Amino acid sequence: MKPExxxxxxxxxxxxxxxxIRDLFQRxxxxxxxxxxxxxAVLPEQRGRLAFTTDSYVIQPIFFPGxxxxxxxxxxxxxxxxxxxxxxxxxxxxxxxxxxxxxxDLERIVASMAETARAAGVQVxxxxxxxxxxxxxxKVFINTAGVGWxxxxxxxxxxxxxxxxxxxxxxxxxxHGIAILCQREGLEFSTSLASDCAPLNxxxxxxxxxxxxxxxxxxxxxxxxxxxxxxxxxSGMGFEINEASxxxxxxxxxxxxLLGLDPLYVANEGKLIAIVAGADSEAVLAAxxxxxxxxxxxxxxxxxxxxxxxxxxxxxxxxxxxxxxxTGEQLPRIx
Amino acid sequence: MKPExxxxxxxxxxxxxxxxIRDLFQRxxxxxxxxxxxxxAVLPEQRGRLAFTTDSYVIQPIFFPGxxxxxxxxxxxxxxxxxxxxxxxxxxxxxxxxxxxxxxDLERIVASMAETARAAGVQVxxxxxxxxxxxxxxKVFINTAGVGWxxxxxxxxxxxxxxxxxxxxxxxxxxHGIAILCQREGLEFSTSLASDCAPLNxxxxxxxxxxxxxxxxxxxxxxxxxxxxxxxxxSGMGFEINEASxxxxxxxxxxxxLLGLDPLYVANEGKLIAIVAGADSEAVLAAxxxxxxxxxxxxxxxxxxxxxxxxxxxxxxxxxxxxxxxTGEQLPRIx
Numbered sequence: 001m002k003p004e005x006x007x008x009x010x011x012x013x014x015x016x017x018x019x020x021i022r023d024l025f026q027r028x029x030x031x032x033x034x035x036x037x038x039x040x041a042v043l044p045e046q047r048g049r050l051a052f053t054t055d056s057y058v059i060q061p062i063f064f065p066g067x068x069x070x071x072x073x074x075x076x077x078x079x080x081x082x083x084x085x086x087x088x089x090x091x092x093x094x095x096x097x098x099x100x101x102x103x104x105d106l107e108r109i110v111a112s113m114a115e116t117a118r119a120a121g122v123q124v125x126x127x128x129x130x131x132x133x134x135x136x137x138x139k140v141f142i143n144t145a146g147v148g149w150x151x152x153x154x155x156x157x158x159x160x161x162x163x164x165x166x167x168x169x170x171x172x173x174x175x176h177g178i179a180i181l182c183q184r185e186g187l188e189f190s191t192s193l194a195s196d197c198a199p200l201n202x203x204x205x206x207x208x209x210x211x212x213x214x215x216x217x218x219x220x221x222x223x224x225x226x227x228x229x230x231x232x233x234x235s236g237m238g239f240e241i242n243e244a245s246x247x248x249x250x251x252x253x254x255x256x257x258l259l260g261l262d263p264l265y266v267a268n269e270g271k272l273i274a275i276v277a278g279a280d281s282e283a284v285l286a287a288x289x290x291x292x293x294x295x296x297x298x299x300x301x302x303x304x305x306x307x308x309x310x311x312x313x314x315x316x317x318x319x320x321x322x323x324x325x326x327t328g329e330q331l332p333r334i335x
Numbered sequence: 336m337k338p339e340x341x342x343x344x345x346x347x348x349x350x351x352x353x354x355x356i357r358d359l360f361q362r363x364x365x366x367x368x369x370x371x372x373x374x375x376a377v378l379p380e381q382r383g384r385l386a387f388t389t390d391s392y393v394i395q396p397i398f399f400p401g402x403x404x405x406x407x408x409x410x411x412x413x414x415x416x417x418x419x420x421x422x423x424x425x426x427x428x429x430x431x432x433x434x435x436x437x438x439x440d441l442e443r444i445v446a447s448m449a450e451t452a453r454a455a456g457v458q459v460x461x462x463x464x465x466x467x468x469x470x471x472x473x474k475v476f477i478n479t480a481g482v483g484w485x486x487x488x489x490x491x492x493x494x495x496x497x498x499x500x501x502x503x504x505x506x507x508x509x510x511h512g513i514a515i516l517c518q519r520e521g522l523e524f525s526t527s528l529a530s531d532c533a534p535l536n537x538x539x540x541x542x543x544x545x546x547x548x549x550x551x552x553x554x555x556x557x558x559x560x561x562x563x564x565x566x567x568x569x570s571g572m573g574f575e576i577n578e579a580s581x582x583x584x585x586x587x588x589x590x591x592x593l594l595g596l597d598p599l600y601v602a603n604e605g606k607l608i609a610i611v612a613g614a615d616s617e618a619v620l621a622a623x624x625x626x627x628x629x630x631x632x633x634x635x636x637x638x639x640x641x642x643x644x645x646x647x648x649x650x651x652x653x654x655x656x657x658x659x660x661x662t663g664e665q666l667p668r669i670x
Contacts, residue, residue: 221348
């Protein structure tokens with residue numbers, strides 16, 4: 001018999017915890033490692049360096065156009081692993097649930113995680129559930145950690161970036177953050193506003209095979225601008241970005257204008273930035289465009305020796321301005 | 336300049352997030368992998384199967400006798416990895432902070448994580464910080480995930496358990512849960528009540544070297560009894576436990592009597608159960624006792640063919656009763 005809502009006892013480690021594991025988590029996420037139910041999953045030996053990362057997800061609302069907190073929790077961690085050139089294989093999932101969460105909401109989230117994991121080719125191999133008293137959390141928070149292995153010969157790093165390299169973005173920017181904000185505030189600018197939340201491992205592997213990729217990064221919190229500033233600083237190079245080349249959906253641009261937001265600072269959850277040897281930039285761009293998640297890819301700028309550690313934006317009006325990191329909190333609980 | 340308290344903007348992914356990483360997390364937890372600040376940590380290739388696990392920590396209060404949420408978050412994950420026979424090496428840390436958390440509290444927690452990680456010989460190689468609005472979380476929740484490698488030849492599993500095996504516990508039970516409950520309720524039964532929170536990797540490695548260990552488990556939420564029931568079920572064997580052999584501190588026993596709790600169901604955070612070939616049980620017991628965290632170790636029972644999948648407790652009064660898993664929620668937010 002399914003419970004109607006989550007109770008404190010679901011986090012006790014006792015019978016109700018076991019019921020929840022068997023009737024919900026194993027039902028949707030079952031695999032040979034998870035089903036072992038040991039203190040830790042035991043995974044086969046793999047060749048290569050290990051990529052290891054984590055993110056917690058506190059997005060509000062938990063269901064939104066284009067996804068939900070479960071899909072986001074799988075994509076976000078798959079993407080972070082993919083950005084260092086690794087093939088993501090295994091995830092863990094840690095749930096913090098607020099007492100009273102409708103069981104049906106949790107089931108919908110776990111089903112979505114399972115579907116996204118399947119699409120990304122990863123398995124959830126270990127998990128944990130804690131329940132806190134009503135008012136001590138907001139519905140559900142999810143942490144995912146992930147591991148993947150980096151094939152020999154792949155070594156991405158901002159330190160590899162050279163003058164003359166091209167800077168590519170795999171598609172339109174700002175979709176995720178604007179979709180969340182409009183949903184949260186009850187604004188309806190357009191039916192085309194949806195999160196871009198997607199697993200990028202397939203796209204990342206496709207472009208790695210096609211040219212000298214120096215470094216990749218997915219521009220989540222802080223948006224394209226903050227990620228570019230981070231990369232410029234850690235590479236020691238200057239970046240020149242052509243504003244007119246940055247793909248932005250009309251609906252996102254319109255919403256940003258009305259809300260007073262800069263789309264370059266709005267979060268994405270299904271886009272990547274790649275810095276690529278100049279000679280390979282067209283081949284990598286073609287590989288991006290050939291992938292369903294890279295159809296709107298563009299070359300948005302290039303790496304220079306001039307203005308080291310800075311990102312200079314050439315605006316559509318022809319003036320140049322230096323981009324800074326996001327200051328303040330543009331949109332809280334966006335992921 | 337240190338902030339006085341955590342603001343929403345510390346979770347923005349922008350400048351304040353970067354300041355927090357540099358001025359707090361890197362200051363205490365710095366290592367070559369963490370300092371790389373990529374989307375995922377890139378770790379050297381290792382031999383052996385990979386152990387991978389996660390736990391979220393929502394303990395209340397965040398500071399308690401014997402530890403704090405930071406120490407607990409390192410120990411809990413180190414211990415889960417150690418229980419499958421792996422040597423834990425790397426952790427991730429995901430923080431969910433409530434807006435307004437005093438910076439000094441967070442600093443104390445991170446310093447404690449660093450100290451515990453050093454003691455356990457592990458490194459925090461990746462992290463994440465989210466901030467939620469006041470009232471949407473309770474001060475701080477921490478998720479840790481961890482990886483370790485299992486040496487060739489080590490293969491622990493409940494399926495290895497055989498009749499005649501001995502069941503050992505590494506020390507007194509119930510210390511953690513009772514210490515938390517007394518702190519929370521403002522009860523002072525005794526100054527000797529403190530959490531047993533400790534990293535068990537050293538103890539686990541010491542006993543693995545000394546005999547045929549079939550399986551290990553750390554009896555956290557649900558306590559000794561629930562963990563034994565889990566092991567009996569997954570091994571398919573019967574367990575006979577001698578109540579008089581179970582080490583329990585007088586102060587814990589007294590508190591349990593007054594509070595109406597059964598110490599066998601109270602959480603531990605620095606104890607392990609090991610099931611060991613009968614012939615090796617004295618050698619493994621001696622190895623436990625020789626370790627600072629195993630001084631109070633005891634053989635508490637044995638594995639039988641009789642009453643398969645059940646745990647039978649021979650009480651001090653001479654009667655036998657079948658132990659069940661914890662039902663209901665004995666102590667919420669104990670870890």
